[in-house]
Amino acid sequence: MTEDRTDPRDAIPATPPAQDGDRLTTAQGARVDDTDHSLTAGPRGPVLLEDHHLREKLTHFDHERIPERVVHARGAGAHGVFRAYGNAATVTKAGFLAEEGRETEVFVRFSTVAGSRGSADTARDVRGFAAKFYTAEGTFDLVGNNFPVFFIQDAIKFPDIIHAAKPHADREIPQAQTAHDTFWDFVSAHTEATHMVMWAMSDRAIPRSYRTMEGFGVHTFRLEAADGSTSLVKFHWKPVLGVHSLVWEEAQLAQGADPDFHRRDLADAIESGAYPQWELGLQVMPDDPSETFEGIDLLDPTKIVPEELCPVQKIGTLTLTANPTNYFAETEQVAFHLGHLVPGIQVTNDPLLQGRLFSYLDTQLTRLGGPNFSQLPINRPHAPVNDLLRDGMHQSAIHEGITTYVPNGLDDDRPTRSPQDAFVTYPTPVEGDKGRWQPVSFEDHTTQARLFLVSLSPVERAHLQDAFVFELGKCTDEGVRAREVALLARVDGDLAAAVAAELGLPAPEPRDVPDVAPSPALSQRPAEPGRVDGRVVGVLATDGADLEVAGALVDVLDPEHVVVRVVADHGGTVSGAGGAGLAVDRTLPTTRSIEYDAVVVPPGVAGTALAADGRVAVLLQEAYRHGKAIAAVGDGTDVLAAAGVPLDAPGVLTTDGAGALAAPLREALGLHRSWERLARLAGVTD
Numbered sequence: 001m002t003e004d005r006t007d008p009r010d011a012i013p014a015t016p017p018a019q020d021g022d023r024l025t026t027a028q029g030a031r032v033d034d035t036d037h038s039l040t041a042g043p044r045g046p047v048l049l050e051d052h053h054l055r056e057k058l059t060h061f062d063h064e065r066i067p068e069r070v071v072h073a074r075g076a077g078a079h080g081v082f083r084a085y086g087n088a089a090t091v092t093k094a095g096f097l098a099e100e101g102r103e104t105e106v107f108v109r110f111s112t113v114a115g116s117r118g119s120a121d122t123a124r125d126v127r128g129f130a131a132k133f134y135t136a137e138g139t140f141d142l143v144g145n146n147f148p149v150f151f152i153q154d155a156i157k158f159p160d161i162i163h164a165a166k167p168h169a170d171r172e173i174p175q176a177q178t179a180h181d182t183f184w185d186f187v188s189a190h191t192e193a194t195h196m197v198m199w200a201m202s203d204r205a206i207p208r209s210y211r212t213m214e215g216f217g218v219h220t221f222r223l224e225a226a227d228g229s230t231s232l233v234k235f236h237w238k239p240v241l242g243v244h245s246l247v248w249e250e251a252q253l254a255q256g257a258d259p260d261f262h263r264r265d266l267a268d269a270i271e272s273g274a275y276p277q278w279e280l281g282l283q284v285m286p287d288d289p290s291e292t293f294e295g296i297d298l299l300d301p302t303k304i305v306p307e308e309l310c311p312v313q314k315i316g317t318l319t320l321t322a323n324p325t326n327y328f329a330e331t332e333q334v335a336f337h338l339g340h341l342v343p344g345i346q347v348t349n350d351p352l353l354q355g356r357l358f359s360y361l362d363t364q365l366t367r368l369g370g371p372n373f374s375q376l377p378i379n380r381p382h383a384p385v386n387d388l389l390r391d392g393m394h395q396s397a398i399h400e401g402i403t404t405y406v407p408n409g410l411d412d413d414r415p416t417r418s419p420q421d422a423f424v425t426y427p428t429p430v431e432g433d434k435g436r437w438q439p440v441s442f443e444d445h446t447t448q449a450r451l452f453l454v455s456l457s458p459v460e461r462a463h464l465q466d467a468f469v470f471e472l473g474k475c476t477d478e479g480v481r482a483r484e485v486a487l488l489a490r491v492d493g494d495l496a497a498a499v500a501a502e503l504g505l506p507a508p509e510p511r512d513v514p515d516v517a518p519s520p521a522l523s524q525r526p527a528e529p530g531r532v533d534g535r536v537v538g539v540l541a542t543d544g545a546d547l548e549v550a551g552a553l554v555d556v557l558d559p560e561h562v563v564v565r566v567v568a569d570h571g572g573t574v575s576g577a578g579g580a581g582l583a584v585d586r587t588l589p590t591t592r593s594i595e596y597d598a599v600v601v602p603p604g605v606a607g608t609a610l611a612a613d614g615r616v617a618v619l620l621q622e623a624y625r626h627g628k629a630i631a632a633v634g635d636g637t638d639v640l641a642a643a644g645v646p647l648d649a650p651g652v653l654t655t656d657g658a659g660a661l662a663a664p665l666r667e668a669l670g671l672h673r674s675w676e677r678l679a680r681l682a683g684v685t686d
């Protein structure tokens, strides 16, 4: 006789227990009455070893940290969705790219490279742009940066460049920056870094926001279409809001005033419904056996293919719609890997890419404590998984059966294998002698560095020059500075001479420089006003001022997701001239100019204690120096004048009435900065 019993295995929770029920419990589910007092022998006696709750609590806490990423330690993530246009079907069979209208969940992590997890967001650095697509055919990771090139051509040098960029080994300074001897010692000796160094010294290295950054897959990938044809491609992310940067002083200020500047911006934008968007684009090139395009070696990660030679074809849109619920569980534990590939996307022989294929899996083993990291919620594929991997640290699946191998006769030879819809490595021919080779086509290190330089607008070039002066000025070794300046002379004689002069070095010997035509797509200087979502306008306010302007701006700019913030001399509310109250968003002690893309002075502020506060003058002067729109309504002009802001300067808007301000202010925000003013300040012609 069989008893009608339930299977006790059914009671095993499918997911790890967390926050189940209202009662506080131990990790074993025993209810807890007091978590604030240790078990002691009498009110003043020693703590007892017997206190299992205390020991569990402290032990768990002691192990709360995992090793931070050796690079890209500081990051911010978000969830979103990718929607394919369908036009990529001609080049790839990857369903998430090829099928019109197909939506795929994505998790993106943005990061800086050099700084540790607690470093500031606005350091001059490359930004990581890593996207995990949870496709129906398996997970695909596009692990890119906001620069299209890299410092080195071969992964074997990666530990060296990173050691050189990280803080000095003796004192562990400086944090999160390349403005020090070892970095410049390395890049001045490894001339292949020259192109990337130009990007790193440009405004691209200090983005205004993650939302206004381009992203690049950097390497050339091989796409495979349903008909078996292949092409060589480069991936691009194009931000719908345009590409915009901070200016250097602003980036430096933010490091103190708001070290979470980018992280906050991303989370606030998503929370307010100003969903960040990028279009994914492809540069598609023939899969020629030479693996070159117009003479550019496509396996060299220090080279771009100018968009003018091969336009970027947009194939879908990524929209970030949700912030992580838990930073550690999602942003910290997400594990990217270039080997996470799906049918239709193949790697090439780029030696940097090849080394990365090893490093990313390897690093997760230490960082996430073992080989089962793909079982962590954020790393779980959204496609069905049926692998033959078993056991190991942190195994949380309960596998069934005894046949952990194939072929097998005990389970009908399951799981089945077939090339149908599988990732099958594309058969590219390989031959050659084993050796540590340096391809001749990898030897030109200056042409594209110059291409980048000559493509910049005059203001961007001036900023780049200032960045060289700052960074090399922080190097103490004169030999390092001189070597870098000599290298610069191979890119541009004027730039090298100007940097040398500011450093107090002799002018470098003139060198022949390559003759290149500019690629206008490389400049960030906008030709016309773009979108303004998430931009912030600060309105100075004090009791008795005419605050109608704030309301007028909200009416016009709010539908475009512009945030209008009231900045006052006290918290709570300010009452305007008409008596109406306005909630205060920021007070002088807690704010700094970096928080605003434009500053507005309404009528009635002049002559008040607010206007006389030195911090208002600093705020306006910084906004002026940083090329931001500054507006004054009525006698607000007196406040600008008192702060030394020239009323006739470009980007300084003065009107009599609140209503007339919104349209010109919107236009100024759309241009990001007054480029004309920045040009005047830099002493160049725009």
Ligand code: HDD
Pocket (backbone or CB within 6 Å): 069, 070, 071, 072, 075, 109, 110, 111, 127, 128, 129, 130, 143, 144, 145, 149, 150, 154, 155, 156, 158, 217, 218, 219, 301, 334, 335, 336, 352, 355, 356, 359, 360, 363, 364
């Ligand atoms: Fe890398 C992290 C991007 C070269 C080794 N890398 C990492 C991240 C990004 C990139 C965005 C952060 C991922 C995240 O948010 O978790 N890395 C790049 C790009 C490169 C590049 C665009 C050149 C084109 N990386 C590169 C090389 C190596 C590595 C040549 C080693 C041979 N990268 C790593 C790593 C990291 C990493 C050590 C640290 C944490 C991680 O992988 O998961 O394995």
